[in-house]
Amino acid sequence: MALDDIDLTHLRRCVELAREALDDGDEPFGSLLVDGAGTLRFEDRNRVKGGDHTRHPELEIARWAPAHLPPEERAAATVYTSGEHCPMCAAAHAWVGLGRIVYAVSSAQLTAWRTEWGAPASPVLALPVGGVAPGLSVDGPAPELEAEMRELHRRRATPS
Ligand SMILES: [Zn+2]
Numbered sequence: 001m002a003l004d005d006i007d008l009t010h011l012r013r014c015v016e017l018a019r020e021a022l023d024d025g026d027e028p029f030g031s032l033l034v035d036g037a038g039t040l041r042f043e044d045r046n047r048v049k050g051g052d053h054t055r056h057p058e059l060e061i062a063r064w065a066p067a068h069l070p071p072e073e074r075a076a077a078t079v080y081t082s083g084e085h086c087p088m089c090a091a092a093h094a095w096v097g098l099g100r101i102v103y104a105v106s107s108a109q110l111t112a113w114r115t116e117w118g119a120p121a122s123p124v125l126a127l128p129v130g131g132v133a134p135g136l137s138v139d140g141p142a143p144e145l146e147a148e149m150r151e152l153h154r155r156r157a158t159p160s
Pocket of ligand 1: 056058059085086087088089090
């Protein structure tokens with residue numbers, strides 16, 4: 001499915017959350033949970049600066065969803081995120097039965113940028129969501145947001 005204006009509006013909020021995270025000393029990632037009626041139900045951003053590197057917003061969404069939404073509402077929901085789910089978050093998303101994923105930049109893009117900048121490799125393979133949870137509907141990237149997200153990640157990877 002191609003990205004439409006509604007998708008881009010939600011992704012722009014994810015980018016705002018990513019910027020907020022970066023400005024607060026965390027990694028630039030932000031995510032939203034939007035229900036099947038199009039209503040924003042939950043949002044969060046990366047919170048790893050305390051040392052717990054599992055504090056990804058997509059994992060927070062996967063924890064929030066089963067406590068607040070029945071299975072059919074989880075399946076109808078869409079998770080928007082500034083960066084494609086990592087394998088940990090993709091697995092959690094699939095285990096709790098959430099629906100479509102829409103991301104602004106892919107894990108492959110981020111990995112290529114970090115390699116270009118000489119940043120340390122991630123301890124977890126940058127598998128695409130489809131390599132972890134092949135049944136999920138996944139859309140992205142959004143070229144409209146690439147430059148802005150690349151700059152946020154560059155600030156994190158090459159602090160001056
Ligand atoms: Zn993750």
